[in-house]
Amino acid sequence: MExxxxxxxVFVGSFILMNITLVVWRVFQPTSLIFDQAVIVIxxxxxxxxxxxxxxxxxxxxxxxxKKKINVLKFIASSMLFMIWILLVPGTVxxxxxxxxxxxxxxxxQVHTISEIExxxxxxxxxxxxxxxxxxxxxxxxRGLMSIDSNDNVQLTLFGEVIFxxxxxxxxxxxxxxxxxxxxxxxxxx
Numbered sequence: 001m002e003x004x005x006x007x008x009x010v011f012v013g014s015f016i017l018m019n020i021t022l023v024v025w026r027v028f029q030p031t032s033l034i035f036d037q038a039v040i041v042i043x044x045x046x047x048x049x050x051x052x053x054x055x056x057x058x059x060x061x062x063x064x065x066x067k068k069k070i071n072v073l074k075f076i077a078s079s080m081l082f083m084i085w086i087l088l089v090p091g092t093v094x095x096x097x098x099x100x101x102x103x104x105x106x107x108x109x110q111v112h113t114i115s116e117i118e119x120x121x122x123x124x125x126x127x128x129x130x131x132x133x134x135x136x137x138x139x140x141x142x143r144g145l146m147s148i149d150s151n152d153n154v155q156l157t158l159f160g161e162v163i164f165x166x167x168x169x170x171x172x173x174x175x176x177x178x179x180x181x182x183x184x185x186x187x188x189x190x
């Protein structure tokens with residue numbers, strides 16, 4: 001029978017090791033292919049897991065025992081959790097247009113009007129579809145993440161700033177080029 005302290009080790013340990021592996025990989029190769037890198041990390045983790053399983057249990061009939069099956073299921077569950085995490089957190093930060101709007105609103109910690117932001121967006125992105133910006137601005141205002149005053153000044157709310165800061169930290173840790181490639185600053189005349 002498996003020891004109680006060993007139960008969470010395979011699940012939590014493999015999840016943490018996969019995250020560390022991905023973060024280190026992205027330090028040396030910060031491509032925008034985080035999903036592809038995550039899949040490769042899972043596949044490599046599976047190979048390492050199977051190697052250690054084979055080393056620990058040399059007899060084929062031992063591997064079939066319930067204890068080993070439970071470890072395999074925990075590893076599979078951890079791999080699935082890892083992929084869900086990558087898709088939901090770093091993947092969202094890198095690809096979310098709403099978070100890009102947060103970045104436009106927050107980039108220099110000054111208050112800007114809607115028209116200032118729209119003008120800068122059109123200068124930075126030739127042919128930028130302002131209806132997408134307006135839709136996301138409306139969505140985030142309804143959610144309480146942004147506020148618009150009577151002078152059309154747009155600001156992040158406290159909760160919006162928390163989400164923006166979390167996105168900044170995630171972009172830094174995972175080296176998300178898509179996040180850093182959003183053109184901002186004085187050259188955009190905001």
